[in-house]
Amino acid sequence: MAWFKRENKGIITSTEEKKEAPDGMWNKCPSCKKPLHYAEQVENKYVCHYCGYHLRIGSKEYFEILFDNTHFTELFANIRSGDPLEFTDTKKYTDRLEESYAKTGLKDAIRSATGMLGHQEIVIACMDFNFIGGSMGSVVGEKIARSIDYCIEHKIPFMMISKSGGARMMEAAFSLMQMAKTAAKLALLSKAKLPYISLLTDPTTGGVTASYAMLGDINISEPGALIGFAGPRVIKETIKKDLPKGFQTSEFVLEHGFLDFIVDRRQMKAKLTSFLKMVK
Numbered sequence: 001m002a003w004f005k006r007e008n009k010g011i012i013t014s015t016e017e018k019k020e021a022p023d024g025m026w027n028k029c030p031s032c033k034k035p036l037h038y039a040e041q042v043e044n045k046y047v048c049h050y051c052g053y054h055l056r057i058g059s060k061e062y063f064e065i066l067f068d069n070t071h072f073t074e075l076f077a078n079i080r081s082g083d084p085l086e087f088t089d090t091k092k093y094t095d096r097l098e099e100s101y102a103k104t105g106l107k108d109a110i111r112s113a114t115g116m117l118g119h120q121e122i123v124i125a126c127m128d129f130n131f132i133g134g135s136m137g138s139v140v141g142e143k144i145a146r147s148i149d150y151c152i153e154h155k156i157p158f159m160m161i162s163k164s165g166g167a168r169m170m171e172a173a174f175s176l177m178q179m180a181k182t183a184a185k186l187a188l189l190s191k192a193k194l195p196y197i198s199l200l201t202d203p204t205t206g207g208v209t210a211s212y213a214m215l216g217d218i219n220i221s222e223p224g225a226l227i228g229f230a231g232p233r234v235i236k237e238t239i240k241k242d243l244p245k246g247f248q249t250s251e252f253v254l255e256h257g258f259l260d261f262i263v264d265r266r267q268m269k270a271k272l273t274s275f276l277k278m279v280k
Contacts, residue, residue, distance in 0.1 A: 025037065025038050026038070027041065027055070029048040029050065029051065029053055029055075030053065030055075031048065031051050031053035032048060032050050032051040032053065034048070034050045034051075036048060036049075036055075041055065044266065045065055045265045045266045045268075046061060046265065047264070047265050047266055052223065052264075053224065054201075054202065054222045054223060054224060054225070054264075054265055056129060056163070056201075056202060058126070058128040058129070058130060058163075059106075059110075059111040059126035059127070059128050059161075062124070062126045062161055063111075063113055063115075063124065063126065065265070065268065065269065066117055066124060066159075066268065066269055066272070067113070067115040067116065067117060067124070068115065068116040068117065068118070068119065071115055071116070072113040072114065072115030072124075073113060073114050073115065074111060074112070074113045075112045075113060075114060075123070075143075075146070075147060075150060076112055076142075076143050076146050076147070077107065077111075078107065079107065079108065079139050079142060079143060080097075080107050080108065080139065081097055081108055081137050081138060081139045081171070082138070083097075083170075084171070084174060085170070085171065085172055085174075087170040087171070087172075089170070093170040096132065096170070097132075100131050100132055103130070104128065104130045104131050106128055106130075106131050107139070108131060108137065108139040108140065108143075109127055109128050109129075109131040109132060109133075109134045109135055109136070109137070109139075109140055109164070109168075110125055110126065110127050110128065110139065110140045110143050110144070111125070111126055111128065111143075112124070112125040112126075112143050112144075112146070112147045113125075113126075114150070114156075117159075117269065117272060117273065117276065118269065118270075118272065118273025118276060118277070120157075120273070120276045120277070120280070121154070121156045122156055122157050122158070122159055122276070123147050123150055123151050123156060123157070123158050123159070124159045124160075124161065125143060125144055125147045125158070125159070125160050125161070126160075126161040126163075127140070127161060127162055127163045127164050127208075128163070129163045129164070129165070129203075132168065133164070133165035134163045134164035134165055134208075135164060135165055135166065135167065135168035135169075135175075136164055136166065136167050136168055136175055136178055136179075136206075136207055136208050137167075137168035137170070137171045137174070137175050137178070138171055138174050138175065138177075138178065140168075140178060141175075141177070141178025141181045141182055142178075144160065144178075144182045144185065144212060145181055145182060145185045148182075148185040148186065148188065148189050149185070151189060151192075151194055152188060152189060152192045152194065155192070155194065156194070157194055157195040157196070157197065157276060157279075158189060158194065158195070158196050158197070159196075159197040159198075159199065159272070160196070160197070160198050160199065160212055160213070160216070161199045161201060162198065162199065162200050162201065162204045162208050162209075162212070162213040163201045163202070163203065163204060164203070164204060164205065164206065164208040164213075165203065165205055165206060166205050166206015166207050166208060166209075167179075167206055167207035167208075175207070176207065178207075178211070179207050179210060179211035179212075180211075182211055182212040183211055183212065183215060186212060186215050190217075195217050195275075195276065195279050196215070196216050196217050197216055197217065197218055197220070197272065197275070198212070198213055198214070198215065198216025198218070198219045198220070199220050199221065199222075199268075200213055200214075200219065200220070200221040200222075200225060200227050200250070200259070201221070201222055201225050202222065202224065202225035202226050203225065203226035203227070204221075204225065204226070204227050204228075205226065205227070205228050205229065205231075206229060206230075209227060209228060209229050210229055214258065217279075218260045218261075218275065219258065219259050219260055220259065220260055220261055220262065220263055220271075221250035221253070221254070221259050221262050221263075222250065222262065222263070222264070222265055222268075223250060223251070223262055223264060224249060224250060224251070225249070225250040226248055226249065226250075227248060227249070227250055227253045227258075227259075228248035228253075232247060232248060250262050
């Protein structure tokens with residue numbers, strides 16, 4: 001049992017020689033609390049291989065999962081929000097935007113790109129929750145509108161991946177106008193007889209749910225996603241009743257007819273490929 005005994009005294013590793021795991025290499029599953037290695041997360045499409053929990057991811061990861069060979073061309077990349085109301089709450093809106101630019105490396109809460117999905121050309125617009133809670137401002141509405149115009153011009157399908165806390169309060173009515181603007185553009189897409197796929201991910205709430213997120217030719221979601229308009233507390237106080245178990249989960253929403261189906265992220269690309277071939 002000699003290996004339990006330290007015979008040499010005073011063995012000290014200097015700070016410079018200590019080795020630590022790089023940030024982001026390990027993550028803990030929010031559901032089962034088990035450790036997940038980054039390489040395993042990428043291989044498993046950011047789904048916990050222990051319990052099947054779908055980790056929250058952004059546009060970068062969705063584009064890598066869905067586009068063939070992870071090859072795509074980003075559209076309208078340099079649009080940024082203005083500050084028409086000169087809004088200030090705990091800090092100036094312009095300062096909050098600058099912080100978000102630096103923190104996320106994004107220009108706003110949405111990215112749009114075109115590429116091939118299952119050997120079929122498509123435009124995918126995807127929201128990023130890390131940018132001010134994925135809130136819908138004028139840039140989000142403008143990018144969706146321009147993406148739809150691009151689809152109509154090139155006669156290709158459009159897919160929207162929603163992940164949002166709702167309308168961006170710092171832009172007030174400018175934000176709420178995007179609900180009507182995107183709905184009108186989607187009506188033009190429908191008139192052109194081009195498919196619109198809406199994917200609702202965790203979370204999809206507020207004005208986003210009340211507009212383009214629920215207007216798809218097919219509305220699909222990932223397992224366990226939070227989908228709703230107002231928060232559970234507000235609803236409970238309004239109707240004066242306890243809410244049912246699983247309220248506002250994607251499974252509950254599917255059961256009540258607001259989704260067409262729920263699909264595991266690992267089978268997402270295959271399902272979308274089949275749908276696009278079917279409607280082509």
